[in-house]
Amino acid sequence: MTPPRNSNAARDIAYALHPYTDHKAHLQNGPLVISRGKGVRVFDEQGKEYIESVAGLWCASLGFDNERLVQAATDQMRKLPFYHAFTAKSHEPLIDLSEMLIERAPSPMSKVFFANSGSEANDSAIKMIWYMNNAIGRPEKKKIIARLKGYHGITLAAASLTGLPANHKLFDLPIAGFHHVSTPHHYHNALPGESEEDFATRLAEELEQKILAEGPETVAAFWAEPIMGAGGVILPPAGYFPKIQAVLKKYDVLFVADEVICGFWRTGSYWGSQTLDIQPDILVCAKALSASYLPISAVLVNERVFQGIAEGSSSVGTWGHGFTYSGHPVPAAVAIETLKIYDEMDIGGHVKKVGAHMQAQLRARFADHPMVGEVRGTGLIGAIELVADKDAKRNFDPAQKVGARLTKLGEQNGVIMRAMTNDSIGFSPPLIISEEEVDEMLNRVAKSLDEVMVQVRRESLS
Numbered sequence: 074m075t076p077p078r079n080s081n082a083a084r085d086i087a088y089a090l091h092p093y094t095d096h097k098a099h100l101q102n103g104p105l106v107i108s109r110g111k112g113v114r115v116f117d118e119q120g121k122e123y124i125e126s127v128a129g130l131w132c133a134s135l136g137f138d139n140e141r142l143v144q145a146a147t148d149q150m151r152k153l154p155f156y157h158a159f160t161a162k163s164h165e166p167l168i169d170l171s172e173m174l175i176e177r178a179p180s181p182m183s184k185v186f187f188a189n190s191g192s193e194a195n196d197s198a199i200k201m202i203w204y205m206n207n208a209i210g211r212p213e214k215k216k217i218i219a220r221l222k223g224y225h226g227i228t229l230a231a232a233s234l235t236g237l238p239a240n241h242k243l244f245d246l247p248i249a250g251f252h253h254v255s256t257p258h259h260y261h262n263a264l265p266g267e268s269e270e271d272f273a274t275r276l277a278e279e280l281e282q283k284i285l286a287e288g289p290e291t292v293a294a295f296w297a298e299p300i301m302g303a304g305g306v307i308l309p310p311a312g313y314f315p316k317i318q319a320v321l322k323k324y325d326v327l328f329v330a331d332e333v334i335c336g337f338w339r340t341g342s343y344w345g346s347q348t349l350d351i352q353p354d355i356l357v358c359a360k361a362l363s364a365s366y367l368p369i370s371a372v373l374v375n376e377r378v379f380q381g382i383a384e385g386s387s388s389v390g391t392w393g394h395g396f397t398y399s400g401h402p403v404p405a406a407v408a409i410e411t412l413k414i415y416d417e418m419d420i421g422g423h424v425k426k427v428g429a430h431m432q433a434q435l436r437a438r439f440a441d442h443p444m445v446g447e448v449r450g451t452g453l454i455g456a457i458e459l460v461a462d463k464d465a466k467r468n469f470d471p472a473q474k475v476g477a478r479l480t481k482l483g484e485q486n487g488v489i490m491r492a493m494t495n496d497s498i499g500f501s502p503p504l505i506i507s508e509e510e511v512d513e514m515l516n517r518v519a520k521s522l523d524e525v526m527v528q529v530r531r532e533s534l535s
C-alpha cells in the first residue's frame with residue numbers, strides 16, 4: 074500500500090537511510106513510525122499500542138516515561154549544557170559518574186573513559202590496549218580474539234570484533250589482527266552426548282590452540298559478552314568462563330567484558346560478569362547506563378591498563394584519543410540519575426523476581442511448541458529459537474524469513490519483537506516490567522507464533 078503523499082511514512086521513504094534495514098523492501102513497505110511511549114509500551118502515529126519486548130534495542134531499561142531522567146537532563150542543561158574532558162578539563166557529572174561506576178565494578182577497576190555508543194567504547198578499548206602495549210615495549214602483542222556470533226558494534230574495529238557475517242561480508246571486514254573462535258552454544262555446537270562441562274573444556278582448548286598458533290607474544294586480548302545478545306541470546310555452557318580465563322591468564326591475554334547489554338541488572342546481577350563468573354581487566358558498558366534517554370557509554374580499565382596508558386602519555390607524548398562528547402555533562406547527569414534510580418527502587422530485586430517469572434513462562438508456553446527448538450535465558454533476557462525440525466535441531470531456510478514474518482505478525486498483535494540469526498527471537502523488556510505485563514507480552518507472542526505456524530504449514534502443503 075502506498076502511503077499518502079507528504080505523510081511521515083512517505084517522507085521517511087523519500088529521505089531516510091535506516092540502520093539494519095532491507096531498503097528495497099522499505100521502499101515498498103515503509104516504516105513503523107513510533108510517536109510516543111509510556112511504561113513498557115510505545116504507540117505509533119495512529120495511536121496503536123505495542124509492548125516493547127526488547128526495550129527498543131535492549132536498552133530502554135526504565136521504560137519510556139521516566140520524569141526523573143527528564144528533570145536530570147533539564148537541570149544539567151540549564152547549569153552547564155556542555156563541557157569537554159580534553160587536556161585535563163573536567164566537570165562534576167563526569168567525576169560523580171566515574172566514581173559511581175568504579176564503586177559498582179565487578180572486579181577491581183581504576184579509571185573510566187566515556188564515549189557515546191557501545192561501538193565507540195569498544196573501539197576505544199582496542200586502542201587503549203594497542204597504545205598500552207606500544208608504551209610498555211611489546212608492540213607485537215596486538216591481536217584480538219573474539220567469538221563467532223559475538224556482537225560488539227559496527228565501527229571498523231568494533232565490527233571486526235563482531236562475529237556475524239552481515240557485519241563483515243560486504244564491508245571487507247574484519248580488518249587484520251582480529252580472530253574468532255567458536256560460539257559457546259551447547260544446543261548447536263556440542264558433540265553428540267557431550268556434557269556442558271566437556272563442551273566448555275573443548276572450547277577452552279580451542280582458544281589455547283588458537284593462541285599458540287598465533288604466538289602468545291602476539292595476542293593482546295579476548296573479547297566477550299557474558300551472554301551473547303544480538304547473536305541470538307546465547308548462554309555459555311557451565312564452567313565456560315573460568316576455563317577461558319585460566320587460558321588467558323597463562324598467556325597474559327587481557328579479558329574485555331562487553332557488558333553493553335548485560336550490564337545494570339539485565340541478567341539478574343548488577344553485571345553479567347557476576348552472573349557468569351568473569352573478572353574482567355576492561356569492562357565496556359552503554360545502553361542501560363543512561364536507560365538510553367541520552368547516548369553515553371563507558372570503558373572501565375584496571376590499574377595495570379591505566380598504568381600502560383599513563384606510561385605512554387608521559388613518555389611518547391599525547392594520549393591522542395577522545396571524543397568531543399566524551400563524558401558530555403547532560404548524558405552523564407542522566408546516567409547518574411539512572412544509577413540512583415536502580416539503587417533506590419532495588420531494580421535488582423525486581424529483575425530477580427520478574428525475571429524468574431519470565432523464564433518460567435517462556436519455558437511453560439514455548440518449550441513444547443512444535444516450532445521452538447530451544448528456550449534459553451536468565452533474568453530479563455531470553456530467547457526462543459524457531460526450528461523446522463525439532464529432533465534434528467534444524468533451522469528454517471533463511472529464504473523463508475520465518476523470524477521476520479513472526480515479528481510482522483507481532484506488530485499486528487501489539488508486540489514489538491526482535492528476530493536474529495537462526496530465527497532466534499530475543500526478549501529483553503524494560504527492567505521495570507511487571508509479571509502481568511510479561512504475561513500480556515507473551516500472550517501476544519504466542520498468538521503471533523501460532524499464526525506464523527499456520528502460514529508455514531500451509532506453505533509446506535502447497
Ligand code: PMP
Nearest residue numbers: 190191192224225226302333334
Ligand atoms: N556491544 C554489544 C554487546 C551490543 O549489544 C551493542 C549494540 N547492540 C554494541 C556493543 C554496540 O553498541 P552501539 O550500537 O551503541 O554502537
